[in-house]
Each structure stands twice: as structure tokens, then as C-alpha cells.
Amino acid sequence: MHTNGNPIVRVQNLHKWFGLLHVLRGISLEVYPQEVVVIIGRSGSGKSTFLRCLNLLEEPTSGRIEIDGIVVEAANGELLPESRARARDLRLKTGMVFQDFNVFPHKTTLENVIEAPIVVKGVPKEQAVEKARELLRKVGLLDKQDVHPIRLSGGQKQRIAIARALAMEPKVMLFDEPTSALDPELIGEVLAVMKDLALEGTTMIVVTHEMGFAHEVADRVIYMEGGVLVEEGPPDQIFTCPQDPRTRQFLARIIESGRLV
Amino acid sequence: MEVTNAPLSPESDPDLAVGLALVRKARRARLIETAKVGVVWLVLLALLTAGLLQLRFSPQYVFQHADFVLRGVGTTIGVSVVSILIASVLALFGALGRLSRNPIAQGISSFYISVIRGTPLLIQVYFIYLGLPQIGQQLKALGYPQLANVFTLTEIQSGILALSLNYGAYMTEIFRAGLQAVGHGQYEAAAALGMTRWQMLRRIILPQAIRVIIPDVGNQFIAMQKDSALVSLMGVWEITFRANRLARKDSRFIEMLLVAATLYWILTIVSSWLQSRLEKRMAHAYER
Numbered sequence: 001m002h003t004n005g006n007p008i009v010r011v012q013n014l015h016k017w018f019g020l021l022h023v024l025r026g027i028s029l030e031v032y033p034q035e036v037v038v039i040i041g042r043s044g045s046g047k048s049t050f051l052r053c054l055n056l057l058e059e060p061t062s063g064r065i066e067i068d069g070i071v072v073e074a075a076n077g078e079l080l081p082e083s084r085a086r087a088r089d090l091r092l093k094t095g096m097v098f099q100d101f102n103v104f105p106h107k108t109t110l111e112n113v114i115e116a117p118i119v120v121k122g123v124p125k126e127q128a129v130e131k132a133r134e135l136l137r138k139v140g141l142l143d144k145q146d147v148h149p150i151r152l153s154g155g156q157k158q159r160i161a162i163a164r165a166l167a168m169e170p171k172v173m174l175f176d177e178p179t180s181a182l183d184p185e186l187i188g189e190v191l192a193v194m195k196d197l198a199l200e201g202t203t204m205i206v207v208t209h210e211m212g213f214a215h216e217v218a219d220r221v222i223y224m225e226g227g228v229l230v231e232e233g234p235p236d237q238i239f240t241c242p243q244d245p246r247t248r249q250f251l252a253r254i255i256e257s258g259r260l261v
Numbered sequence: 262m263e264v265t266n267a268p269l270s271p272e273s274d275p276d277l278a279v280g281l282a283l284v285r286k287a288r289r290a291r292l293i294e295t296a297k298v299g300v301v302w303l304v305l306l307a308l309l310t311a312g313l314l315q316l317r318f319s320p321q322y323v324f325q326h327a328d329f330v331l332r333g334v335g336t337t338i339g340v341s342v343v344s345i346l347i348a349s350v351l352a353l354f355g356a357l358g359r360l361s362r363n364p365i366a367q368g369i370s371s372f373y374i375s376v377i378r379g380t381p382l383l384i385q386v387y388f389i390y391l392g393l394p395q396i397g398q399q400l401k402a403l404g405y406p407q408l409a410n411v412f413t414l415t416e417i418q419s420g421i422l423a424l425s426l427n428y429g430a431y432m433t434e435i436f437r438a439g440l441q442a443v444g445h446g447q448y449e450a451a452a453a454l455g456m457t458r459w460q461m462l463r464r465i466i467l468p469q470a471i472r473v474i475i476p477d478v479g480n481q482f483i484a485m486q487k488d489s490a491l492v493s494l495m496g497v498w499e500i501t502f503r504a505n506r507l508a509r510k511d512s513r514f515i516e517m518l519l520v521a522a523t524l525y526w527i528l529t530i531v532s533s534w535l536q537s538r539l540e541k542r543m544a545h546a547y548e549r
Contacts, residue, residue: 057449092455102450106468116454119464161450168454 008033008203009054009172014063016049016227017077023049024060025227031172034201038214038235041224042250047207050224051176054205055094056087067093068171092120095165099177101157103149103164109136110145112160113167121168128167135163139193155186159193166197173197175206211254215239223247313515323516326507330520336499337528340417341489344424345482349436351429356436357462370433377430382491386423390495393419420492424485432481439474440466472543479536486528490521500524 007030016024023046031037039047052058054065060074070090072083079087104112113132117123123131136142139159149157158178165173175194179187191213198204198217208214214221214235221238223231223246231244242248274280314320358370377385397412414422443466451461493502500521508517 055453057453088455088457091453094453096450096453098446098450098453100446102444102446104447104450104465115464116456119460120455164454 005033007031008068009205010064010066011054012064012066014050014053014065015061016046016053016058017061023227024053027063027227027229029222029229031203031205033203036198036202036204036206036217036219037222038206038208038218038220039222039224040208040211040214040250041230045224046227047224048176051096051174051205051207054172054174055091055096057096065090092168093171094174095168095170095172096174097158097161097165097176097178099180101149101154101161101181103157103160105149108146108148109141109152109160112149113164116164117167132163132167135166136160138196139163140189153186154182155189158182158190162190162193162197172203172205175204175208177207177209179208179210211239223250225250313519316515318515319513322511322513323520326513326517327520329507330500330503330517330524333498333500333503334524334528336417336497337486337489337524340420340424340492340497340499341482341486344421344428344489345478345485347421347425348428348432348481348485349478351425352432352436355429355433356440359433359437360440374430374433377427382423382427382488383494385427386420386491386494389414389423389426390416390419416492416495416497419495420489420497423492423495424489427488428481428485432478435474435477435481436470439470439477442473443469475543476536476540479532479539483529483532483536486532487525490525 009029009031011027011029014024014027015022025046027050029037039050041047049058053060054067056072056079059079061077062075064071064073066072067090070086070093072086072090073080074083104115107115110129110132113135114125114128117128117131118125133142133145136145139162141156141159141163144152144156149160152160162178178194179190182190187210191210194204194206194213195217206213206218216235218235220232221235222229223238223242223244225246231238231242231247238247239251242251355370355374358366359374361367361370393412393414397409400406400412401409447465447469448461451465456464489499490501493499493505496502504517504521508514
């Protein structure tokens with residue numbers, strides 16, 4: 001799927017230090033429009049940190065990030081001054097879905113979705129509501145539009161979070177272990193929504209432990225370990241004949257635990 | 262899997278009657294418990310009254326002059342309400358200053374809190390009532406009459422200023438804790454949606470923090486109603502000032518102090534009741 005012209009995400013030599021911990025050790029990655037990239041790897045490999053650097057929830061220590069023409073650069077543990085001014089522009093290019101949903105508990109389902117378009121983008125309310133209802137229909141929650149999240153299941157909350165991110169019309173969707181906090185019987189409904197998005201041509205970067213999803217939906221799977229991208233390729237290649245011994249070891253352990261479908 | 266409040270019915274559980282009987286029994290036990298405590302209160306009040314009557318306490322004097330003190334209740338409530346509102350604003354900015362990474366904001370906030378918490382309220386009251394006019398006079402002498410007017414406050418303004426400044430400093434901790442009680446994920450979600458810090462605070466963080474803050478502010482308000490007695494020193498005609506005035510005139514100290522104390526007590530009981538109702542209502546705010 002590298003046929004869609006120029007990359008929409010371009011990361012060059014990204015480093016992140018937490019104190020003396022070198023979490024990201026020079027990551028470079030290009031993601032093309034409409035591509036679904038799934039990052040796998042054990043916990044502590046830096047995959048979540050990498051994703052969180054892409055919208056500057058974590059500030060990279062050094063390196064360059066470009067998303068849809070917005071460039072942000074860091075050096076010596078600081079964003080360059082002109083990059084700092086562009087931080088919000090970069091965030092507006094991305095939509096993020098968190099492991100813990102982070103829906104706004106004081107707002108109803110609909111209010112969660114219309115909040116940012118109205119407050120951040122200044123979209124007129126009727127227009128925001130119309131768009132939000134369309135998104136809620138897409139994630140199957142239109143009937144819950146006036147309900148507060150406390151009355152909803154984890155799967156429903158996560159689907160609100162997805163609709164909330166989509167309402168800002170981001171160029172790239174970032175999913176940070178979106179199903180890891182869910183009860184097993186609720187994982188399917190969230191993955192189904194994500195699969196629909198992928199089929200519609202949404203550009204997505206997904207960090208997940210759901211190997212079945214990676215195999216079925218990803219255009220490209222990346223194995224990450226120790227803060228570097230160890231190996232990448234089409235899912236069939238990564239899951240059936242991984243080249244790097246570290247990838248093989250990781251997948252062997254996954255198969256052992258019965259999580260690879 | 263949705264969280265539902267399905268109505269209970271004998272069909273859903275044939276043993277429902279057992280549960281209902283248990284609940285009724287527990288409720289009756291609690292009522293009896295409360296009644297017993299009430300009886301102890303009545304006995305204590307009766308003993309106190311009997312003791313006072315032994316001491317040639319004059320109920321007639323109390324009945325004749327209570328309404329003079331009663332007219333101060335409005336002032337006490339007014340001063341307290343205005344002060345708690347101003348104090349809340351100060352506390353919010355104090356908390357934002359403490360949590361800010363800006364050294365000027367942090368410095369102003371921590372200096373304010375340190376000075377106010379490090380000095381007695383009584384000194385602050387005297388400073389504002391007696392010290393500020395002195396500054397005003399000096400400014401006038403230096404040829405700044407407009408500036409001098411700013412420092413010349415009425416009794417009520419002085420009282421409100423003293424209580425607001427004092428409580429604002431103490432309540433900063435309450436607001437800080439409230440802001441920090443909102444999960445980190447909420448800040449991140451708002452930031453990821455592109456909100457500015459101010460939008461985040463106003464739309465996402467404060468509305469959630471308020472739920473944590475309100476009960477504590479209620480406690481502060483209840484405490485402030487009593488501390489407002491200190492502004493009687495400034496000549497504000499509130500409960501304590503009025504009681505004291507009559508007591509001195511007629512040498513009826515016990516009578517008038519009792520009237521004042523009782524009024525504060527009733528105010529406290531009513532405020533506590535209002536507060537517990539408010540808390541219950543807020544606990545349900547996110548449901549349905």
C-alpha cells in the first residue's frame with residue numbers, strides 16, 4: 001500500500017530519554033495515506049511512548065516529526081521554539097484513542113463528541129451535533145447519545161472515545177492499546193469499529209496486543225523492542241516467516257500463550 | 262454489557278421479601294439509635310438551662326433584647342457569603358499559581374499563602390482596619406488623594422477583605438487538591454484534542470474538580486460564619502457586635518453571649534444540613 005503518493009507521517013531519528021532511561025533509540029518511520037500500521041512488541045519496548053511522541057503528549061528528546069506538512073523538531077531535550085508554537089497544529093492533525101478511554105465523565109455521549117469541535121475549532125453547535133450523530137451512528141452508540149459515561153460499559157466508552165477523536169477530522173488516528181483495559185467479551189466491538197475505519201481508508205497507527213487484528217487489518221506490521229523498530233513487513237511475512245530472531249522469539253511466546261489466532 | 266437498574270420484583274427473586282424485611286429492620290435500628298442520641302442532647306440542654314437559672318440568669322432580658330442581636334444575622338450571613346465567594350476566586354488562582362511552571366505565578370502564590378498562614382487572623386483584621394487607613398493618610402500627605410481613597414475602606418469592606426484574604430490562602434490547598442484529583446488522563450485527552458490550557462481548565466478540569474472542592478468549601482463556609490465574629494472588632498454590626506454592645510451597656514454578659522452563641526449554632530446546623538443535601542445532589546450529578 002505504498003502507492004498513495006508521499007508519506008503523511010514522517011519521523012526521523014526520534015530519541016526519548018526518561019531520566020537515564022533511553023526509551024526510544026533513534027526511530028525513523030514513514031506512514032502513507034490510508035495505510036494501517038500496527039506496532040507490536042512486549043511492554044516496555046517503547047511503542048506507547050513512540051505513539052505519544054507523535055502528538056507531543058511526550059516531548060521527544062531529539063528528532064523530527066512531520067505530519068501532513070506540520071514539522072516539529074526537538075534537540076537536546078527541548079522542542080525548538082518555533083516547533084513549540086506548532087505543537088497544537090500537530091495535535092490537530094492527529095486523533096488519539098487511549099487505553100483507559102479518558103472519556104469526559106461530566107459530559108454525555110453526545111457532549112463528549114461535540115466538545116472539541118465547538119470549543120477548539122469553533123464549529124457551530126448544530127453542525128457539530130449533526131456530525132457527532134453521524135459518528136455515533138457509525139460506532140453504534142446513537143441510542144446512547146444522552147447518557148453519561150458512568151452508565152456505559154468499557155467497550156461503549158472506548159467507542160465514544162473513537163467518535164470523539166474522529167469528530168476533529170484528524171489526518172492520522174493513533175490507537176494506544178485501545179482494547180487492553182477491556183473485558184474479553186467487549187474487545188470485539190471496539191476492534192470491529194477500528195476495522196471499519198481501516199476499510200474506509202483512515203490512516204491509522206495502532207499499538208496493540210491483538211495479533212488477530214494485526215494479521216487481518218494491518219497493511220504493515222512493525223515489531224519493536226528496546227526502543228528500536230526491529231523488523232517490519234506485511235502481516236503475512238511478519239507472522240509466518242519473521243526474519244529477526246527477536247521477532248521470532250516474541251511471536252513464539254505469543255503462540256505459546258495462545259493469543260495468536 | 263450495560264449497567265442497568267432493573268426494577269426488583271418477586272419474579273426476579275422469590276426471596277425478595279426476606280431482603281425487604283432485613284432492610285426495614287436495619288432502618289428501624291438506625292432510627293432508634295438516632296432517637297437515643299436526641300434524648301441525650303435534650304437532657305444536656307435541660308441541665309444547662311437549670312444551671313443557668315440557678316445563676317440568676319434572666320430569660321426575660323433575653324426575650325426582650327434577642328431581636329436586637331437577631332438583626333445582625335443578615336450581616337453575618339452576608340459578610341460570610343461574599344467573603345467565601347471572593348476567597349474561592351483567590352484560592353483558585355492561588356492553586357493555579359502553585360501548579361504553574363511559571364516562576365512569577367508560583368512566587369506570588371507561595372508568598373501569599375506563606376504570609377497569610379504564618380500570621381494570626383486577628384493581626385490581619387487589625388492590619389486591614391487600623392493599618393490600611395494609616396497608609397492611606399500617608400499617601401494623601403504625599404499628594405495621591407485618589408490612591409488614598411483606595412485604602413480607605415468601610416467597616417464592612419474591611420471585614421470582607423480580611424476574611425477573604427485569610428480564607429483564600431487556606432482554601433488554596435483545597436483547590437489544588439481538587440485540580441489534582443482529576444485524573445491525568447483527562448488532561449491528556451483534552452490536550453490530544455488540541456485544547457489550549459485555558460480551554461482544558463474551563464471545560465474539562467474545573468467542572469470535575471468542583472465536585473471534589475464543593476464539600477470542603479462548604480466546611481470552610483461553616484467555619485467562616487464563626488470567624489466572622491472577629492470583624493465585630495471593626496465595628497461591623499453583626500451578631501457578636503450587637504450582643505457585645507448590649508451586654509456591656511446592661512452588664513448582661515451571659516444572657517447576650519448565649520443569644521449570640523445560639524444564633525451561630527443554629528446557623529451552623531442549618532448550613533451543615535444544606536451542605537449535606539448539596540453533597541447528595543452532586544453525588545448523583547453524573548447519573549442517568
